[in-house]
């Protein structure tokens with residue numbers, strides 16, 4: 707596997723200057739500076755720097771935790787516009803790639819380097835409670851030194867066309883299923899709520 711270790715340890719003044727506004731927005735967003743968000747911001751910044759200017763970027767993140775927020779803040783990719791895909795792989799890694807040419811940069815955490823910072827390692831491995839704000843500062847201090855990156859070619863990604871919707875014969879709401887009269891919930895496939903009172907207002 708080809709990958710590049712990132713030796714720049716401290717984030718330079720120039721990098722800090724460009725990342726500071728994101729950290730501030732992160733505080734507004736989460737109410738405090740979360741280490742995962744800080745690391746995410748540093749990762750997206752590195753990926754953008756290596757990839758260079760591109761008009762149309764797609765993003766894939768490999769964990770649901772924190773990284774999607776950094777992507778949405780720092781690129782034009784969001785979950786809602788479909789330019790960011792989220793994999794639930796529990797890997798602290800992300801890829802930015804050219805939508806048409808498919809060449810991209812994948813940035814991930816270098817666990818060998820992380821081992822040099824036991825508190826960051828404990829947090830990343832989810833081995834117990836951590837003092838999040840202290841940790842966020844430590845992540846900021848170690849900067850890019852705990853990251854690696856590699857050039858990748860993304861698999862072509864076919865967006866799902868917006869097929870016409872059907873109306874569920876039970877609840878009367880829309881659904882996309884082609885081979886059932888019922889929506890996913892009414893067919894017992896999946897549920898996330900229980901109706902507390904019968905009245906629909």
Ligand SMILES: [Zn+2]
Pocket residue numbers: 874875876877878879888889890891892893
């Ligand atoms: Zn239904």
